[in-house]
Amino acid sequence: MIKLPLNAALAAQQHKSMLIPWSCGRSSSSNVRVNVSKRRNFLVAMESSPVQSTSQNLGLPIMVNGCTGKMGRAVLEAAISAGLHPIPVALGGPLDSGKIVDIGGKEIEIHGTSQREDILSSVLTEYPNLIVVDYTVPAAVNENAALYCKVGVPFVMGTTGGDREQLYKTVENSNVYAVISPQMGKQVVAFLAAMEIMAEQFPGAFFGYHLQVMESHQASKLDVSGTAKAVISCFQKLGVSFEIDQVRLGCSFIVDTLLKYLFFPTPFKDENIVILEIIAQLGINQL
Numbered sequence: 001m002i003k004l005p006l007n008a009a010l011a012a013q014q015h016k017s018m019l020i021p022w023s024c025g026r027s028s029s030s031n032v033r034v035n036v037s038k039r040r041n042f043l044v045a046m047e048s049s050p051v052q053s054t055s056q057n058l059g060l061p062i063m064v065n066g067c068t069g070k071m072g073r074a075v076l077e078a079a080i081s082a083g084l085h086p087i088p089v090a091l092g093g094p095l096d097s098g099k100i101v102d103i104g105g106k107e108i109e110i111h112g113t114s115q116r117e118d119i120l121s122s123v124l125t126e127y128p129n130l131i132v133v134d135y136t137v138p139a140a141v142n143e144n145a146a147l148y149c150k151v152g153v154p155f156v157m158g159t160t161g162g163d164r165e166q167l168y169k170t171v172e173n174s175n176v177y178a179v180i181s182p183q184m185g186k187q188v189v190a191f192l193a194a195m196e197i198m199a200e201q202f203p204g205a206f207f208g209y210h211l212q213v214m215e216s217h218q219a220s221k222l223d224v225s226g227t228a229k230a231v232i233s234c235f236q237k238l239g240v241s242f243e244i245d246q247v248r249l250g251c252s253f254i255v256d257t258l259l260k261y262l263f264f265p266t267p268f269k270d271e272n273i274v275i276l277e278i279i280a281q282l283g284i285n286q287l
Contacts, residue, residue: 060084061127065091065144066136068110071158073103075133080104087130089123091116091144093137120151134159142166149174158184183227192230199237207239 062079066072067090076086080103090108092099097112111119124130131154134144138161145167148155156179157167171178183189198205 061087061130062133063087063090063123063127063130064108064133064135066134066159067103067108068092068096068099068101069135072133072135073101075135075158076103076106076108080106087123087127089119091119091136093140117147117151120147120153124151124153131155138162142170145170145178148178149176152176154178156180183230188227192227192234195231195234199234203237204239206235209240 062084064072064076064079064086067076072090079086086103086106086108088106088108090110092110092112094112096110097114099110101108101110120132132148133156134141134148135158136144138159141157141159141162144159145155145157145162149170152175154177158181167180171180181189183192
């Protein structure tokens with residue numbers, strides 16, 4: 001298995017080398033399975049040619065669904081900065097339908113759920129090399145993925161939540177390429193890959209230890225992060241009994257832990273306790 005440190009901008013940059021197979025059905029290029037756990041496989045097309053430069057990617061159309069949110073807006077800003085072409089249409093929830101948002105000088109009209117298949121099909125006809133980036137809401141993950149696969153447009157699923165096993169099955173049963181990851185930050189993806197390697201090569205190594213996942217993120221996030229869930233999967237392979245409801249949330253624990261690290265040489269005296277902190281999207285001003 002190969003773990004790819006993909007972030008939104010890198011995924012967009014690499015799409016140019018996959019342009020032909022995506023617009024013409026299945027490619028003769030090799031398919032590489034990318035996963036964080038053995039049962040979670042995602043297909044990414046890889047060409048043997050080098051990744052194209054940003055200047056060669058000019059005009060690549062990108063549709064960011066959920067662009068009224070923080071992550072969707074950030075993806076659009078990164079796409080514009082990279083010289084890509086955000087199309088003037090996006091899908092959103094019923095409350096956003098009819099809105100026109102201005103991001104980086106680009107006006108984008110938001111369409112609701114009533115005619116989304118017709119809208120996406122029309123957009124794909126106009127932009128045959130289109131790639132979709134999804135940063136919507138957890139409740140829309142499976143329905144959106146099914147739509148992308150039905151219409152035949154490659155996509156990046158950055159939204160967490162939903163029925164993940166059904167999501168993977170939907171993609172694997174289609175002719176559509178997709179990038180699905182619980183985390184788009186390349187450093188965190190590298191960390192998850194390292195955790196997976198350790199879990200595979202040293203199964204049961206932490207049996208008898210207590211491992212703890214603590215996360216902190218923006219107040220608007222609706223579910224436990226995919227990063228925490230992926231780490232828990234590795235914990236279980238390492239011999240630790242750990243469930244999703246054991247994830248600790250909130251900034252107070254972070255502050256307490258940081259103070260212990262700063263002022264005490266041995267912050268955790270019990271040698272049978274290993275504290276693993278997963279601090280997602282935490283800025284110093286949030287402390």
